[in-house]
Amino acid sequence: MIALLSAPTNLGLRPPQRGSVPGADKAPEALREAGLFRRLLAGGARDAGVVLAGRYLDDDDVRPVGHVRNETAMVDHARRLADRVVSILDAGDAPLVIGGDCSVLLGIGVALARRGGVGLVHIDGHTDFRHPGNSEECASVAGEDLAAAVGMHWPAIADIDGLAPYFDARRVVHIGHRDDDEEAAETRGILGRLISARDLREQTAENAASATAEIVGAGYWLQIDVDVLDPDIMPAVDSPDAGGVSASELIELLARLAPGAVGASITVFDPDLDPDGRYATLLAEIIATGLARLGAAYPSAIS
Template structure:
């Protein structure tokens, strides 16, 4: 059974403007209003509750060197999300985390590392591979989550409770970055497989899925950042970029990747940039249609 976990957090993002607060923590409830939770539950899914993030603080003037934004609150949220995921997985269910920003990958990684580790399929419009070894600008985990997940970040975020790296880099697949991503070459040399958005569009979804399974196996975690969509289709994210997938391409890809996953997460939608709710409805359609088969290769009966 799919178990929906709401993870409303914005702790990993930079402020949109000095002193302001990102809106991604509103995403789970905006998507609930758009029908995402009800549509899953109509087909047999369960609501596994909420894991609240802490208060966002624009701490640029007070943050110590060697720390990311909102670090204490972010690590606390990761531990609590990991505990919730553990209870869902122990019950034999398939978690679907609705974020929030993609700092949720830390809590997911902690939970899975405690269980012995899995592969990771990271579908994102950016590699999220900034880390202290390649940048002096480290501050926002939402642009650094994949690097942290494979052990390349400061220990406070990349080695929570001594569990890092949360994913073996050789079993990680990244899909969806744009051609000008500044860290794509390093990601390609570190991870098991890296496929750009242009390559994902050119290749058949079945081909991308076969290549993914060859690296990540089955039983991987599927992380989806909705900025993998082209900016003309999904502007309601903190860093929209041209050159991404369209809605039908992303839905088709997810529908093929979802059965091999043990769980999934959806992140970075910002309702503050969606005043009439049209993009919430689009995300809902993509997630419901693309992830309805989540976990099927692990023997779960259809929703």
């Protein structure tokens, strides 16, 4: 059974402008309003509640070197999210975490590391592999979550409770970055496989899913950042970049990957950039269709 878990956090994002806060924490309720929860509950899912995050602080002027934005609140949220994800998995259900920004991958990673670890399919318009070894700009975990998830970041976020790495890099596949991604070359030598948005279109979703399964193995987590979609289709994200995939391409990829996953997370949709709700409606359709069979083919990995 799918267990819907809301994680309304914006802690991993940069402020849109000084003194303001990102809107990604509004995504779970915007998607509920767009009918996502109703559709999935009607299909047999259950509502597993919400894990609230702490207050967002624009702390650029006072944050010490070697720390990310909202670090203390983010680590606290990660631990509480991990507790909830573990409880869902222990009940034999497949968590569907509705974020929020992709710093939720920290808590998810902690949860899965506690249970012995699984592979990761990281679907994102960016590799999110900025880290202290390749950048002096580290501050926003939403652009650094994959690096942290495989242990290549400051220990405060990459080694919560001594569990680093949350995912074995050799069992990680990233899908969806653009051709000009700055960290792609580095990740190609670290991750199990890298598939760009262009590669996905050329290989087809069927071949990409098959190639992914060879790396991640039986049972894995699906992390989907909606900026993998082309901004002509989904502009309501923090960092839109041309060259993304279409809605139908993403739905087909998810439909092929979802049955073998232990759970999934959806991140970085910003309702503040969707005033009439049209993009929430589109995203609800993508999630409800693409992830309808989440966990169906691999229940033993969940329980």
